[in-house]
């Protein structure tokens with residue numbers, strides 16, 4: 001087999017604190033792999049700027065000026081981690097044999113990339129980076145995250161335990177990924193659905209290098225809830241079950257109260273009445289909300305909106321003239337350099 005062309009894809013959202021170090025480490029890693037003849041010298045690092053509001057994009061394109069190996073993709077606005085990954089994968093797939101996605105904060109072990117590529121060369125189409133432990137996490141994060149994986153498993157969604165979005169995908173797998181037309185892409189759930197031969201690579205996950213998490217509790221919960229409702233209809237069935245149960249319970253109570261009325265103490269309390277009204281009301285609202293959540297999903301999916309829009313693509317030039325004007329002189333020079341190198 002020929003030496004594969006690797007593209008390392010890094011989604012970045014407001015990562016200016018950590019990006020400098022990330023660029024250095026990934027560059028060193030890729031250079032080492034190229035020198036070791038593990039990957040082709042056409043390999044690249046692609047930073048996807050997910051609508052950052054700080055100087056992230058500026059840093060990316062400056063780095064791309066300095067080094068041919070570094071590329072950038074600027075999305076038109078913030079579309080979230082998963083869609084940023086897709087933007088990177090779909091842009092890179094034409095000119096790569098395999099692609100590794102890794103977070104910008106380098107919590108994932110860059111050295112595991114070697115192992116991943118080895119597995120790819122051995123013939124695996126998808127290689128999952130799996131955390132060997134969660135020691136670097138707070139108790140809360142560990143508890144919620146592992147709970148999430150277990151819950152998903154109970155709900156019948158096949159996830160790779162303790163695998164986040166650090167993975168290698170071969171071009172074939174990414175091409176198949178493009179056929180999943182749903183607009184809500186929960187990659188951890190979808191990639192296993194692609195199938196093909198897959199392998200795991202184990203690594204220790206570290207603390208964030210710098211900056212703070214872009215997944216505060218609220219986003220984390222939304223992400224988990226999205227993951228569940230995109231892949232499983234079990235919650236809706238549970239609601240139905242609870243509804244049936246409460247109906248049966250209320251029947252039994254009804255009989256009991258009737259019996260009391262005719263054979264015993266007729267002074268029935270207000271409490272039982274009001275409690276059951278609230279109970280049933282609550283249950284109904286939960287059920288309605290959940291059904292609404294699924295209908296909302298259907299509504300969103302039927303619109304087939306694009307998952308991301310690319311503003312500037314330094315990976316697959318040419319950059320439109322108008323954008324060159326907007327970004328100023330430095331841009332001018334990058335385009336000129338490219339033209340020169342293309343003509344030669």
Ligand code: UDP
Pocket residue numbers: 010011012013014015050078079080081084102103104105107212213214215
């Ligand atoms: N990220 C992104 N768009 C977003 C939020 C996050 O591209 O809207 C990126 C972020 O820059 C990082 C990765 O997704 O590279 C994972 O985010 P983070 O490290 O903050 O999540 P955590 O590791 O805390 O779960």
Ligand code: MG
Pocket residue numbers: 103105107208213
């Ligand atoms: Mg992180």
